[in-house]
Amino acid sequence: MKEETILIRAPITLDRRRALAAGGGLFLALMGAGPARAALDFTDIRGRPIHLDGPARALMIDDSRYLVALSMISPEPIARVAAWPRDLNRLGATNFKRFQARFPAIDGLARVPSSSESFEAEPVLAAMPDVAIFTLNTGPSDAQVALLEAAGIKVVFLDFFTAPFRHQAPSFEILGRLIGREDQAAAFNKFRQQRLDRIAARLAGATGTPPKVFVEVHAGISPECCNSPGKGNVSDYIAFVGGHNIGADVLATTVGRLNLEYVIEAAPDIYVATGGSHLEKAGGLVIGAGYDRERVLSAFRKMAGRPGIAQLGAVTGGRAHGLAHELLNSPLDILAVESLARWIRPDLFADLDPAATMAEINRDFLAIPLDGTYWIDLPPI
Numbered sequence: 001m002k003e004e005t006i007l008i009r010a011p012i013t014l015d016r017r018r019a020l021a022a023g024g025g026l027f028l029a030l031m032g033a034g035p036a037r038a039a040l041d042f043t044d045i046r047g048r049p050i051h052l053d054g055p056a057r058a059l060m061i062d063d064s065r066y067l068v069a070l071s072m073i074s075p076e077p078i079a080r081v082a083a084w085p086r087d088l089n090r091l092g093a094t095n096f097k098r099f100q101a102r103f104p105a106i107d108g109l110a111r112v113p114s115s116s117e118s119f120e121a122e123p124v125l126a127a128m129p130d131v132a133i134f135t136l137n138t139g140p141s142d143a144q145v146a147l148l149e150a151a152g153i154k155v156v157f158l159d160f161f162t163a164p165f166r167h168q169a170p171s172f173e174i175l176g177r178l179i180g181r182e183d184q185a186a187a188f189n190k191f192r193q194q195r196l197d198r199i200a201a202r203l204a205g206a207t208g209t210p211p212k213v214f215v216e217v218h219a220g221i222s223p224e225c226c227n228s229p230g231k232g233n234v235s236d237y238i239a240f241v242g243g244h245n246i247g248a249d250v251l252a253t254t255v256g257r258l259n260l261e262y263v264i265e266a267a268p269d270i271y272v273a274t275g276g277s278h279l280e281k282a283g284g285l286v287i288g289a290g291y292d293r294e295r296v297l298s299a300f301r302k303m304a305g306r307p308g309i310a311q312l313g314a315v316t317g318g319r320a321h322g323l324a325h326e327l328l329n330s331p332l333d334i335l336a337v338e339s340l341a342r343w344i345r346p347d348l349f350a351d352l353d354p355a356a357t358m359a360e361i362n363r364d365f366l367a368i369p370l371d372g373t374y375w376i377d378l379p380p381i
Contacts, residue, residue, distance in 0.1 A: 038054055038055075039051070039052065039053055039054060040052040040053075040054065040055065040177055040178070042174060042177060044156045044157045044158065044174065045136050045157050045158050045159045045167050045170065045171055045174075046136060046157040048155075048157065050154060050156055052130075052131070052154060052178075055080075055177075055178060055179055055180040056080055056129075056130055056131040056154075056178045056179060057080060057130055058080060058081075058082035058127075058128065058129045058130050058131070059080050059081050059082060059129055059130075059131050059132075059133060059178065059179070060081075060082055060083040060084070060112055060124055060127055060129035060131070060132040060133060060153075061081065061083075061084050061085075061133050062085055062112065062113065062114055062115040062132075062133065062134050062135055062138070062139055063085065063087065063090060063114060063115050063135055063160075063329075064084060064085060064086070064087045064088070064090045064091035064096075064114075065090055065091065065160065065326070065329055065330040066084075066133060066158075066175070067081070067084065067091065067099065068091070068095070068326075068330050068331075068332065069160070069172060069175055069330055069331055070175065070179070071366055071367040071368055072184075072188055072331055072332075072361075072365045072366055072367075073172075073175070073176050073179070073181040073184035073185050073188065073365070074179060074181050074184070074367065075367050076103070076367070077099075077103070077367055078099070078103045078105060078106050078109070080179050081106075081109060082109065082110060082127050082128065082129040083109055083110035083111065083112045083123070083124070083127035083129060084109055084111070084112065085111065085112055085113060085114030085115075085117070086111050087114040087116070088278070089276070089277075089278035090114075090278075090326070091326070092276055092277045092278075092288055092289045092290075092326050093277045093278075093280075093290070094277060094288075094289040094290030094372065095289045095326070095368070098289075098368050099368065102367070102368060110123065110126065110127040111123065112124050112127060115134070115135040115138040115139060115161075116138075119138075119139050119140050119141075119144060121140065121144050121147055121148060124148060124153065125148070125151055125153070128153075129153055130152070130153065130154060131153070131154045131155075131156055131178060132148060132153050132154070132155050132156070133156050133157075133158055133175075133178075134155065134156070134157050134158075135157070135158065135159065135160075135161055136157050136158065136159035136161070136162055136167070137159075137162060139157075140155065156174065156178070158171035158174060158175065159171055160329045160330055160331070160333075161233060161254075161329045162232050162233060162254065163232060163236065164233065164236055164237065164329070164333055165196075165236055165240060168331065168333070169189045169192070169193065172185050172188065172189055172331055173185050173186065173189060184365075187364075187365075188331060188365055191334075191360070191361075191364075191365075192331060192334045195334050195337075195338065195357065196240075196334070196337065199240070199241060199337065199338075199341050199349065199352075200240075202348045202349065203241070203242050203345070203348065206242055206345070206348060209244075210239075210242055210243050210244040211242075211243050211244065211269040211270055211344055211345070212243070212244050212246050212266060212267070212268045212269045212270070213238050213243040213244060213245055213246065213268055213269065213270045213271075213272060213344060214226075214228065214246050214247070214258075214263055214266065214268035214270070214271050214272070214312075214314070215228055215229055215234055215238070215245065215247065215272045215273075215274065216228060216271070216272070216273045216274070216303075216309075217229060217234070217255065217274045217325065218274060218275065218276075218278075218279060218284065218285075218325065219273035219274065219275050219279070219284055219285040219303045219322075220275065220279050220282055220283055220284020220285050220299075220302075220303050221278075221279055221282050221284050222282070224257070225258075225260045225263070225306070225308065225309070226257065226258045226259075226260060226263055227255065227256075227257055227258075228246075228247035228251065228255070228256065228257070228258045229245060229247050229248070229251070229254060229255055230247050230248055230250075230251025230252060230253050230254055230255060230256050231248050231251065231252060231253070231254065232254045233254045233255070233328075233329075234328060235247065235248045235254075237328075237333070237336060237337055237340055238340060238344065240337065241337060241340050241341035241344050241345060241349070242341070242344055242345045242348070243270065243340070243344035243345070246258075246262075246263070246266045246268055249266075250262065260308045260309075263308070263312070264308055264311070264312065267312075267313060268312065268313075268314050269313075269314060269319060270314050270319045270320075270321070270343055270344055271304075271309070271312055271314040271315055271319065271320040271321070272320075272321050272322070272323055272340070272343065273285050273300065273303055273304075273320070273321075273322050273323070274287075274322070274323045274324070274325040274328070275287045275288075275299070275303075275322065275323075275324070275325060276288050276324055276325045276326055277289070277290065277291075283302070284299070284303065285299050285300055285303050285322055286299045287299070287300075287322050287323070287324045287372075287373060287374065287375075287376065288324035288325075288326050288327075288372050288373070288374055289324075289326070289370065289371060289372040290371070290372050291372050291373050292372075292373060293373050293376065295373075296322060296373045296376050297376060297378070300320075300322045300376060300378050301378065301381075303322075304320050304378055304381060305381070310381060315378070315380075315381055316380060316381055317380060318377075318378070318379060318380035319343070320377075320378040321339070321343045321375065321376065321377055321378065322375065322376040322378070323336055323339060323340075323374070323375050324372075324373075324374040324375065326374075327374055327375075332361070332370075334357060335354050335357060335358055335361075335374060335375075336375075338352045338353075338354040338357055339354050339374075339375040342354070343377075354374075354375060358370055358374070
C-alpha cells in the first residue's frame with residue numbers, strides 16, 4: 001500500500017560504493033555462496049529475461065522491507081546494498097535502530113526514491129548499483145529502464161505487494177539468487193508454503209457464507225475514516241483464509257477510502273486495524289517492534305472508540321483486532337495470514353499459533369529477530 005514516506009537525505013558515499021564493488025569476492029567467501037561469479041539467468045516478475053555474469057555486488061532497493069527480506073536469508077543483509085529509500089515508515093523506527101546498531105554501514109548508503117514516490121533516475125545512476133530492484137507496477141518507465149540498463153545497471157522487478165500468493169515466493173527466490181543465497185531462500189519458501197498449505201487444506205471443505213471483514217489500514221493516520229484495501233494485496237490474504245473484504249466490493253484499486261456510512265451499513269463481522277510506529281505522531285495505532293502489549297492496547301482502544309467504529313458489532317462483540325503493518329508486503333506475511341485465519345475463521349483455526357511461528361522464524365532465519373507486539377485482540381467494548 002502507498003505509505004506516507006519519511007524522507008531523510010543521506011550523502012552518497014563513494015568509498016562505500018567502491019568497497020561494495022571490490023568486496024564481492026570476500027563476501028561470497030564469507031557467506032559460503034560457492035563460485036564467485038557464476039552466471040545467472042532468470043525471468044523477473046514482469047516476465048523480463050535477466051542475465052547477470054554472477055551474483056550482484058551492489059543492489060539498489062526501492063522499499064526498506066527488502067532489507068527485512070535480505071535479513072531472512074543473509075547474516076549480513078546490507079553487505080550488498082548500495083542504496084535504499086530510507087522509508088522508515090515501512091521499516092519501523094525501532095527496526096531501523098536495530099539495523100544501525102548491528103550494521104552501522106547502513107548510515108552511509110545512498111538514498112533513492114521509494115516505490116511510493118515519483119521515480120528519478122539521477123539518484124540511482126549516482127549510486128552506481130549493478131542491479132536495481134523495483135516493485136512491480138511502480139518505479140521507472142520503459143524508457144527509464146532502458147536508460148538505467150544503458151548505464152550498465154540491470155533492472156529487476158519483484159512483487160511482495162500486488163499479488164502476494166502468486167508473486168512472493170518467486171520474488172524471494174530471485175532475491176536469494178541475486179546475492180548467492182538461493183538455498184536459504186528456498187528453505188524459507190518451503191517453511192512458508194507448508195503453513196499456507198495447512199490453512200488451504202482445512203478450508204477445502206468449509207461451507208457457509210464467508211465472514212465480512214473490514215480492514216482499516218494505517219488506522220489513525222488522519223482524522224478521516226477509512227483507508228481500506230480494495231482488490232489484491234490484503235484482500236488476497238482475507239480471501240485465502242476464508243473471509244470477504246468489504247472494501248473489494250467498492251474499491252477497484254489495491255487501496256482507497258471507504259465512507260464510514262458504507263462501513264456501518266455493511267455491518268462487518270470482523271474489524272482489523274493495521275498500524276505501526278509511523279503513526280506515533282498522528283496518535284494512531286502504534287503496534288509492532290518495540291511496543292509492549294499495554295501500549296498497543298491503549299492505542300487500539302482509542303482507535304476503536306471513535307464515533308461510528310465504536311458502534312460496529314465487530315467492536316462491541318469482541319471481534320476487533322490489531323495487526324502490525326510491517327508484517328504485510330514481505331515474507332513475514334505468514335504471521336499476518338495465520339493471525340487473520342484465527343480471527344476470521346476461529347472455528348477452523350483456533351489452534352494456529354503465530355507466536356510459535358514467529359519464534360521459529362527468529363531462530364532459523366532472521367538476522368535481526370522480531371521483538372514486540374505484532375498482533376492483538378481487543379476485548380468487547
